[in-house]
Ligand SMILES: Nc1ncnc2c1ncn2[C@@H]1O[C@H](COP(=O)(O)OP(=O)(O)OP(=O)(O)O)[C@@H](O)[C@H]1O
């Protein structure tokens with residue numbers, strides 16, 4: 113699978129499995145990622161994302177299955193894989209006593225780069241990730257979380273990789289640092305054609321960055337496609353209803369079951385998936401009136417990847433990136449199967 117530069121930047125996996133004792137952390141994953149894509153791997157805590165990244169980057173052996181990265185078998189040609197890839201793992205492991213330049217030069221020299229060349233690489237990469245104006249004497253231990261992530265990204269780039277693995281590169285970062293990483297990921301992909309394999313718990317991150325998304329839950333891929341394809345599968349429009357109490361929302365869930373077979377209920381909210389939302393609104397208001405259930409608010413919107421996630425896993429993931437940068441809280445939700453027929457996309461505040 114060579115691209116126009118004659119280089120293979122693809123990632124494939126067949127029947128990939130990794131057990132820890134009786135636990136199937138990665139449970140039969142198949143992947144076919146052509147070169148030059150940004151591939152987003154989305155899943156909650158413990159879904160198996162890091163385990164898969166470690167297998168693909170030759171850090172961990174699979175229990176079963178086969179995978180190739182840059183055209184090389186991860187188990188039989190580990191050395192070749194490592195030369196072709198850059199990796200920023202979830203737990204940033206920087207020697208706290210070393211400065212950014214020392215770390216970058218050391219990493220560069222480990223790949224066999226002569227010292228003078230390594231120095232140039234270090235300067236170039238510090239500029240790339242926006243750390244060139246930091247006091248050169250500052251040790252990495254004194255860096256903020258966002259600066260450490262950026263330095264870790266620079267370290268992953270020292271060997272000019274054709275494929276970059278980023279395991280939750282923005283978790284815990286403030287919005288500005290997160291935006292800086294997104295911009296850099298896009299640039300590496302656009303300008304250098306680098307394949308980027310990125311794991312995330314943030315739906316918004318997957319939605320904004322990835323050409324293609326796979327949703328992983330309990331070691332298995334439960335949905336895969338472009339973000340817009342995945343959203344379209346859920347339905348074209350969502351009517352979100354707000355109620356004054358959880359009891360009202362639960363009663364509404366029952367009352368509307370017949371007219372809206374595809375629903376998600378969480379706390380005081382109910383989300384109904386329709387091909388055409390507006391034409392169903394008068395009827396659903398009548399049904400609620402008839403059942404004596406008071407509606408506090410109603411919004412029509414387009415489905416999000418959150419809706420996809422809820423539908424395929426029955427659980428809520430983190431919500432969109434929030435101000436605190438911790439991804440917000442996840443709310444448990446019940447799911448109802450069945451996607452409505454397609455219709456027009458529009459967004460309207462009907463009542464609030
Ligand atoms: N070395 C290990 N020994 C035993 N169990 C492990 C090991 N590594 C991972 N696991 C288990 O495998 C499952 C998948 O873990 P993994 O780290 O791949 O999840 P993740 O999707 O990366 O989660 P997170 O978003 O929290 O980073 C979890 O149940 C985890 O506890």
Ligand SMILES: [Mg+2]
Nearest residue numbers: 161162163202
């Ligand atoms: Mg992880």
